Amino acid sequence: xxxxxxxxxxxxxxxxxxxxxxxxxxxxxxxxxxxxxxxxxxxxxxxxxxxxxxxxxxxxxxxxxxxxxxxxxxxxxxxxxxxxxxxxxxxxxxxxxxxxxxxxxxxxxxxxxxxxxxxxxxxx
Amino acid sequence: xxxxxxxxxxxxxxxxxxxxxxxxxxxxxxxxxxxxxxxxxxxxxxxxxxxxxxxxxxxxxxxxxxxxxxxxxxxxxxxxxxxxxxxxxxxxxxxxxxxxxxxxxxxxxxxxxxxxxxxxxxxx
DNA sequence: CAATGAACATTATGTTCATCC
DNA sequence: GGATGAACATAATGTTCATTG
Numbered sequence: 211x212x213x214x215x216x217x218x219x220x221x222x223x224x225x226x227x228x229x230x231x232x233x234x235x236x237x238x239x240x241x242x243x244x245x246x247x248x249x250x251x252x253x254x255x256x257x258x259x260x261x262x263x264x265x266x267x268x269x270x271x272x273x274x275x276x277x278x279x280x281x282x283x284x285x286x287x288x289x290x291x292x293x294x295x296x297x298x299x300x301x302x303x304x305x306x307x308x309x310x311x312x313x314x315x316x317x318x319x320x321x322x323x324x325x326x327x328x329x330x331x332x333x334x
Numbered sequence: 335x336x337x338x339x340x341x342x343x344x345x346x347x348x349x350x351x352x353x354x355x356x357x358x359x360x361x362x363x364x365x366x367x368x369x370x371x372x373x374x375x376x377x378x379x380x381x382x383x384x385x386x387x388x389x390x391x392x393x394x395x396x397x398x399x400x401x402x403x404x405x406x407x408x409x410x411x412x413x414x415x416x417x418x419x420x421x422x423x424x425x426x427x428x429x430x431x432x433x434x435x436x437x438x439x440x441x442x443x444x445x446x447x448x449x450x451x452x453x454x455x456x457x458x
Numbered sequence: 459c460a461a462t463g464a465a466c467a468t469t470a471t472g473t474t475c476a477t478c479c
Numbered sequence: 480g481g482a483t484g485a486a487c488a489t490a491a492t493g494t495t496c497a498t499t500g
Contacts, residue, residue, distance in 0.1 A: 218385055341492095347469095391485095
């Protein structure tokens with residue numbers, strides 16, 4: 211009967227990666243779930259990475275639980291009836307977002323270094 | 335009732351990463367499981383990555399199934415009775431290893447680019 | 459049918475147990 | 480106790496289904 215698991219500290223998880231992007235996108239434009247998915251897929255297409263809709267929704271829900279984002283249900287542009295869920299920063303969310311991004315920056319740097327090392331060690 | 339899963343193409347998996355290192359280490363020195371684990375932990379310690387013994391064994395077993403490595407059971411240096419499992423290339427394994435490494439090189443480059451992009455997009 | 463979300467399924471990986479010198 | 484491996488358990492994430500407008 212297992213207890214909590216301690217991560218081995220390999221590369222960062224997809225969820226965290228998406229949360230980072232979703233914060234940054236929220237700083238920039240007002241978008242809703244599936245649109246965010248579209249944008250991300252476009253961005254990552256040249257890199258062979260195609261996130262799925264569930265991961266994006268879970269990342270968004272995570273950010274809400276973290277107190278970083280909040281939902282704003284609104285009629286879709288132009289549409290009369292289609293209501294979609296936009297996101298903006300929660301009260302105090304900006305600060306928490308800044309903190310999260312700082313952590314992720316360190317994490318990305320770490321991963322970059324690990325990968326660089328692997329390239330050197332195995333192909334240098 | 336789920337079918338096969340298609341990977342989203344995010345970062346490379348720990349297993350593949352370890353297999354790459356185990357091939358390279360096999361090219362260099364003759365080591366057995368737990369020693370390989372030691373070496374890897376030492377290497378990655380500064381990067382906050384600490385693989386566990388099961389992952390290393392599974393990676394080695396994978397490489398055997400791939401026809402890349404084979405086991406050589408031998409008495410441990412100096413020890414009279416302690417028998418350990420060393421690894422060397424299987425027949426034709428060198429070629430397959432070369433192929434695998436080529437794939438992993440591409441994969442590592444892709445991951446490096448993805449991470450670099452994330453740093454630019456979110457902190458640039 | 460687009461959008462959201464939950465339920466469900468599987469894979470990746472971490473932890474514990476068994477066995478053998 | 481070191482070494483190997485399998486069994487077991489959980490976490491991460493992909494796929495399908497339900498609901499709503």
